[in-house]
Amino acid sequence: MELIASTATPPTRGCKAKGCGTNDDGLAGLPASVREQVQNHPCFSEKAHHHFARMHVAVAPACNIQCHYCNRKYDCSNESRPGVVSEVLTPDQAIRKVKAVAAAIPQMTVLGIAGPGDPLANPERTFETFRRLSEETPDIKLCVSTNGLRLPEFADEIARYNIQHVTITINCLDPEIGARIYPWIFWNHRRIRGVKAAKILIRNQLKGLEMLVERGVLVKVNSVMIPGVNDHHLAEVSRAVKERGAFLHNVMPLIAEAEHGTFYGVTGQRAPSNAELHALQESCSDSMSMMRHCRQCRADAVGMLGEDRGQEFTLDKIASQEIDYPTAMARRQRVQRAILDSLAEATPPLAAKPPPEALIAVASKGGQVVDEHFGHARHFSIYRVSAGRRAFVERRAVALYCSGASDCPEEEERLEGHLGALADCNGVLCSRIGIGPWQQLERAGIEPSSSYALEPIDQALDRFYQDLLEQGKLTTSHPQQATA
Ligand code: SF4
Numbered sequence: 001m002e003l004i005a006s007t008a009t010p011p012t013r014g015c016k017a018k019g020c021g022t023n024d025d026g027l028a029g030l031p032a033s034v035r036e037q038v039q040n041h042p043c044f045s046e047k048a049h050h051h052f053a054r055m056h057v058a059v060a061p062a063c064n065i066q067c068h069y070c071n072r073k074y075d076c077s078n079e080s081r082p083g084v085v086s087e088v089l090t091p092d093q094a095i096r097k098v099k100a101v102a103a104a105i106p107q108m109t110v111l112g113i114a115g116p117g118d119p120l121a122n123p124e125r126t127f128e129t130f131r132r133l134s135e136e137t138p139d140i141k142l143c144v145s146t147n148g149l150r151l152p153e154f155a156d157e158i159a160r161y162n163i164q165h166v167t168i169t170i171n172c173l174d175p176e177i178g179a180r181i182y183p184w185i186f187w188n189h190r191r192i193r194g195v196k197a198a199k200i201l202i203r204n205q206l207k208g209l210e211m212l213v214e215r216g217v218l219v220k221v222n223s224v225m226i227p228g229v230n231d232h233h234l235a236e237v238s239r240a241v242k243e244r245g246a247f248l249h250n251v252m253p254l255i256a257e258a259e260h261g262t263f264y265g266v267t268g269q270r271a272p273s274n275a276e277l278h279a280l281q282e283s284c285s286d287s288m289s290m291m292r293h294c295r296q297c298r299a300d301a302v303g304m305l306g307e308d309r310g311q312e313f314t315l316d317k318i319a320s321q322e323i324d325y326p327t328a329m330a331r332r333q334r335v336q337r338a339i340l341d342s343l344a345e346a347t348p349p350l351a352a353k354p355p356p357e358a359l360i361a362v363a364s365k366g367g368q369v370v371d372e373h374f375g376h377a378r379h380f381s382i383y384r385v386s387a388g389r390r391a392f393v394e395r396r397a398v399a400l401y402c403s404g405a406s407d408c409p410e411e412e413e414r415l416e417g418h419l420g421a422l423a424d425c426n427g428v429l430c431s432r433i434g435i436g437p438w439q440q441l442e443r444a445g446i447e448p449s450s451s452y453a454l455e456p457i458d459q460a461l462d463r464f465y466q467d468l469l470e471q472g473k474l475t476t477s478h479p480q481q482a483t484a
Helices: 032-037 091-104 123-136 151-160 175-181 194-214 231-243 263-267 274-284 325-346 411-421 435-443 457-470 479-483
Strands: 053-056 108-113 141-146 165-169 184-187 190-193 218-225 248-253 358-362 379-386 389-397 427-429 447-449
Touching (some): 053 091, 091 108, 151 165, 194 218, 194 231, 218 274, 427 457, 435 447
């Protein structure tokens, strides 16, 4: 396999799902500046999606690749729900519609261009719309979703119009897999097929991702989960895009109903079950912040996630409206400030949150390096660790867990003493550990690691703490600490 490398009262409309997706803590490992930037973005912050709205304007009809899950006669069935977009808009019509929606729905914070084709395959219409919005509605965040084929070409243009958020759909890193998803691309005035096409697409997606990150643009990656095609490969995609600076990964289920007329739909490719999707999202979440509340919106969606108020703002309905945008903008600021204030009352300000603390146990023979097998340890040294700080707390003795004798008690009993001694710890460092104890520790909420074997303890503690933080495992106190 070759890998290239309102009001203060929250609105109740929209998403009705209880506990849908991750909570805002899914972003807890990110820098405060990023969390602040997405605090009113309904797609990027799980918490924000209950309070803030988004809209898409369908100004981009053409596409430069073919995906087997898409039939543009029916709009893109994975980037946006099936159903033709009601109207393809000119940039002028799009500006009019954005102002009408912004005035009527003051909690609308985000304007995206997501199709129905690819925005960067329609650069004149897309950037004309963004240019005018950046001048005429400066209080609205601008986003674009793209397949990434022309991203390197337009990364500077994106940064110029202050487009703060970009979503790239990356379904694979392996061109062999890509050839099973993309039958062709249109590149340099030619139609290119198969593995060669997939190679070009993947190369440009990854290069475009890096270029955007260099320019300070926040990048989310969408992937469509296609059982038997790329499902086994998406955890690797997650790791690779994180390495290149993407901050959020959104794994979405394939939509493949035959009536949509897509290749996958008519050839019987199945969609993943909910359980399969959740299991994959879980496995990716070890290395990446995952979005789990995406509603796979239409390319002309308007309103809170999970609702579509587009029919209230059709061209004929807004044709005669004259919007006084400065007045609308002042009201929007008041409403959005009130929402943010009400959220801040519920939680301490993001920037003021102190870094979480971790209690970490270390198995060491001489107290210098991590060099003791978990099963051979007679004691653990306990450290309290937070960002750049560590303090020795105490030494806790345990009975020898494994004597190698045939009269060893049952596994559950053998570990009981260890689990009791480490119950309030977030993690344990050792040089080696068996799979049974590993699983029992994990079940008890204690993260074991032998990845730092033979490292000096201070260095291992810092690196392990950082890992736990990035994986979102230090967002709250360990349950035992909370009740202590
Ligand atoms: S498709 Fe997903 S990411 Fe795009 S607006 Fe809808 S919820 Fe947000």
